[in-house]
Amino acid sequence: MTRLPSAILFTLLVHINEAHVNPSTELSFMFNSTISNRTTLTSPLLRQPTRQATYLGAILAFVFIFFGLIGNILLITTILSVKKLRINIINIFIVSLQFNDLLNIGFNQFFVGLSYANHHWVGGPLICKLVVYFSTVCMGCLLWHHCLIAIHRLIVVVYPSLLRRMSVKTYVIVSLVITRVLPILCCIPSFATYSIEYSPQALRCSIRNKVQIFINLTVLIILPNVIIIFCFLGIFFHVYHASYTSGRTTTPSTSVSHSLRREIRITKMFAVLFTLFFLGYHPYGFVRAYDKRRQLHPDIFVLLTLLYCISICASPFVYGIMNNQLRHECMRVIFNCWHCQKIDDYRKYSHGRLNSTVTTALTVANDGGDDGRASPSAASMRDLSCKTVRKKTSSATIVDTAHI
Structure with a gap:
């Protein structure tokens, strides 16, 4: 019997192994690959930011998140509770913007802050992907909000006759629908394909699909930025x-000058908001696009993420500083809440004093002598208690009437 050469024998063994694969081996390989993909979210071997940078970033992020949530809730409550603010089209856009910021701050930035505090991602793979989707939608929604607000400001200032012919209600509805639907439609390529991977430098997931990156860059970033500018x-x-022109005329119109000053003040406010978002968000995208080989230090991404968080959380304070009407109404809402709390505390205190006085008076009145009649001291005490009760009741009535 002749022996086969070793090369031929090795080739036959390889083909036999490829033709007859053990199913249990395939399942174990798939399970191990799944586990390895999940463990990459917290793998210490990957290059990550330093603990000092992440701890400091987490502290600052949570501070700005706290004030950002309070500012957004206060601004939304003020606009929705005051009728003269609620009927203004600009304030409707502001409310829509603040709801978008609430989602971005309360969900996206909150989990990013948690990842910095724990020095690894704590939300799991599903939350990691949702943060990417929500970040893309919130970013696109924010930019297209500013874009449609800029178009509205252009129509109001430059083409007022067009504003009188168009339906404001229809414009608001169409604008709000576009700002929500368009970013969601742009995320369809990432829904259909696996295009999200974990980034150890940023301690969260990011988009890797080139088609999705191109769509986000052109439709959600470049196009609205160009229109806004x-x-x-x-x-x-x-x-x-x-x-x-009005300065050179001999009879300038006071109303036109006042209207121009008002429009330029509102436009400056939105220009500051757009500039704040531009300087807070775009550096992160530019650095990620530049650092394709991941050569930059991961602490730089912590700093850029913190700048983005600050730019989002600072928008309510910009409204309060640059819009006198919103600032005064917000202060009025805060004062009314504090005043109502003080009145409730005073009512509870007065009610408690009144009950204690009545109880004391009844106790003294029932404490009679041996013959069943009240003693002189008890009678005088009862009269004094009754006078005190009447005085307290009258004073409480005056306070309630004045409050009403």
Whole structure:
């Protein structure tokens, strides 16, 4: 019997192993690969930011998240509770923007802060992917909000005749639908394919699909930014030209000048908000696009993420600083809440004093002599207690009437 050469024998063994694969081996391989994918979320061997940077970033992030949530809730409550603010189209856009910021701060930035505090991702693979989707939707929604607000400001300032012919209600509805639906539609490629991976440098997931990155870059970032910049330039150029023209005329109109000052003040407010978001969000995207080989230190991404968090949480304070009406109404809401709490505390205190006085008076009145009649001291005490009760009752009635 002749022996086969060793090379031929090795080739036959390889083909036999490829043709007859053990199913249990396949299952174990799939299970191990799944476990390895999950453990990469907390693998200490990957390059991660330093603990000092993540702890400091977590502290600052949670501080700004706290004030951002309070500011957004206060601003939304003020606009929705005051009728003269609620009927303004600009305030409707502001409320929609603040709801978007609430989702971004309360969900996305909160989990990012938790990952920095624990120095690893704590939400699991599902939350890690949801944070990416919500971040993309919130970012696109925010930019398209600013875009449609800039278009509205351009129509109000430059083309007021067009504003009188168009339906404001229809414009608001269409704008709010576009700002919500368009970012969701742009996320469809990432839904259909596996395009999200964990990034140890950022301690969270990020998009790796080139098609999804191109769509986000063109539709959700570049296009609204270009429209916003051109609208603001057109508004400021028109206002500057109108101010220069009215200054040279011999009979300037006071109402036109006041209207121009009001419109330019509102436009400046939204320009500051857009600039704040531009400086807070875009550096992170530019650095991620530049650092394709992951050569930069991971602490840089902590700093850029913190800048983005600050830019989102600071928007209510920009509204309060640059809009006198919103600031006064917010202060009024805070004062009313504090005043109502003080009145409730006073009512509880007065009610407790009144009950204690009545109880004392009844106790003294029932404490009679041996013959069943009240003693002189008890009678005098009872009269004094009755006078005190009447005085307390009258004073309480006066306070309630004054409050009403």
